[in-house]
Amino acid sequence: MAEDLSIIKSGTRAEQYEFLIPQIKGLLTGESDLIANLANVAAALKEQFGWLWVGFYLVKGEELVLGPFQGPVACTRIRKGKGVCGAAWAQGETIIVPDVEAFPGHIACSSASRSEIVLPLFSAGEVVGVLDVDSESLNEFDEVDARFLAEILTLING
Secondary structure, three states, rough: OOOOOOOOOOHHHHHHHHHHHHHHHHHOOOOOOOHHHHHHHHHHHHHHHHHOOOEEEEEEEOEEEEEEEEEEEOOOEEEOOOOHHHHHHHHHHOEEEEHHHHOOOOOOOOOOOEEEEEEEEOOOEEEEEEEEEEOOOOOOOHHHHHHHHHHHHHHOOO
């Protein structure tokens, strides 16, 4: 199991993901514990991209409950359909929010958050959690992020 991470800050966003993904595979190889894997994925993404907040919420009953994350303290529980995370869970699809102030019902866990991307985490065809990433910049996330982050999520339950 690899426990070191090499970071590159040059190149396109896609090139940075392409450099990072094999390292994430190395972090996950041989480790079956979901929480450990979520923690390492959150840390690797935060380290590479320096976003404000990177973390997971896990489905527990009718709520998303805070899981492993990197960044400032966060909301602990989110109801299904509420905020960006709850909406991504309910819809089972990625949501990119260029400006959180313009998202109806946005839950402001941090006033520093300006844009967000949330992707559902699937296991056996069911949403079992979400990956939530917040940035202090407007319009931080796009389809490149959506594509590569989705690829990373498939590695978790690989």
